[in-house]
Every structure is written in C-alpha cells, then in structure tokens.
Amino acid sequence: MNVASSDSATAGPGEPAPEEIAELRKEIDYLDSEILRLVRRRIEVSQKVGKARMAAGGPRIVTNREMAVLARYRELGPDGRELAMALLRLGRGRLGGERSE
C-alpha cells in the first residue's frame, strides 16, 4: 500500500497512521534543514583548514584524512561513499580546482 497516495486508507499493523505520517514528514523536513546547516558548516571548516594548510605551503589534499572520511561513511555502503565524496568535493570548492559547469 502506498501511503503517499492513499491517506484515507486504514493503516495496517505497524504502519503509521495518516496523522503520524504528517508528523514524520515534519521530522524529515527538520532533519533536512539540520543536515544542510551541518553540511554548510562542514564546508566552512574544511575550507578554513585547507586555506591555512596551503598558505603554509602544504598540500591541497591530505589523502589519509580523506581516506578516514570515506571509511566513516562506509557503513552506508556505496551511497555512503558517494555522500563522503560529495562532502569532500564541497569542502574543496574552488580550492580543489573544481570547474563551474
């Protein structure tokens, strides 16, 4: 049964009732806003560290740190890897020589 298109249907055992669905969707919206806030902060912090390191003559990328980030998201499987890669790319921004396409 598709809860998204049958709000008037009776919820089965263990399934959230329509009013619970509305509450759960509010929670999803809240979680997305928090995730975005945290991702924006992560970008800020990552760029700050990157700029300081490069200003001191250090490398653009620190491979062992990036490997540790990838390992952290491994529990989410291949999508976790993509998520970690996207976070690393976002942190590099223009520092990473990313093209604006």
Ligand SMILES: C=C(O[C@@H]1C=C(C(=O)O)C=C[C@H]1O)C(=O)O
């Ligand atoms: C933030 C840093 O700079 C870069 C960005 C990283 C990140 O976003 O997690 C990790 C390693 C570095 O390539 C760092 O060196 O810790």
